Amino acid sequence: MRLVLLGPPGAGKGTQAQLLSENIGVPHISTGDLFRTHIAQNTPLGKAASRFLDAGELVPSTLTIDMVRERLTVPDTQNGFLLDGFPRSIAQAEALAHTLGDRGIKLNAVLSFVIDEDVVVERMLARGRADDSEMIIRNRLKVYAEETAPLLDYYADQIIAIDAAGEVDEVNRLTQMKLHNNVGTR
Numbered sequence: 001m002r003l004v005l006l007g008p009p010g011a012g013k014g015t016q017a018q019l020l021s022e023n024i025g026v027p028h029i030s031t032g033d034l035f036r037t038h039i040a041q042n043t044p045l046g047k048a049a050s051r052f053l054d055a056g057e058l059v060p061s062t063l064t065i066d067m068v069r070e071r072l073t074v075p076d077t078q079n080g081f082l083l084d085g086f087p088r089s090i091a092q093a094e095a096l097a098h099t100l101g102d103r104g105i106k107l108n109a110v111l112s113f114v115i116d117e118d119v120v121v122e123r124m125l126a127r128g129r130a131d132d133s134e135m136i137i138r139n140r141l142k143v144y145a146e147e148t149a150p151l152l153d154y155y156a157d158q159i160i161a162i163d164a165a166g167e168v169d170e171v172n173r174l175t176q177m178k179l180h181n182n183v184g185t186r
């Protein structure tokens, strides 16, 4: 099963991706986590990416796309993957389509986590990550609206919308149910 998870920052995508990855047995690939690991290890990519994460800006697409392409060559993605935080722009979505197309594969679905902006700001302030100050949160929401939200149209015919306002377990139950009804167990 090859899935993309979409949703504003703070929608709980990462948490849901983790659970779903266990449910369906495919790796959870979070570009945010990959960048944070590079930054923690002070790699050249980490050095190049850190100021963008600090500002709540998108890391330039070339860096991001190369990192994802490489991750998708790891054999654990053979039976599928869950992409969390990628693509985040039309250019990234086109690059992904290209990469998958070269291998003769396609996405099975795009899960869209739907939630109110007020709720996401509250959640992010509560979790207290380094880039979770109010000003940077606002910038991430702005970047989401401008760069990422257009993907809802781009992927229109593959989208499965999920109400992400409930408790973690409830959202996971909803996600599994909708996935089962729309895609089955590929």
Ligand code: ADP
Binding pocket: 008, 009, 010, 013, 031, 032, 033, 035, 052, 053, 054, 056, 057, 058, 059, 060, 061, 064, 084, 085, 086, 087, 088, 092, 140
């Ligand atoms: P959230 O979903 O809460 O915004 P993430 O962990 O997904 O958090 O992303 C954190 C930061 O990592 C983003 O604000 C951005 O700087 C960078 N980032 C993650 N994914 C991408 C991507 N696909 N393209 C560019 N930058 C990215």
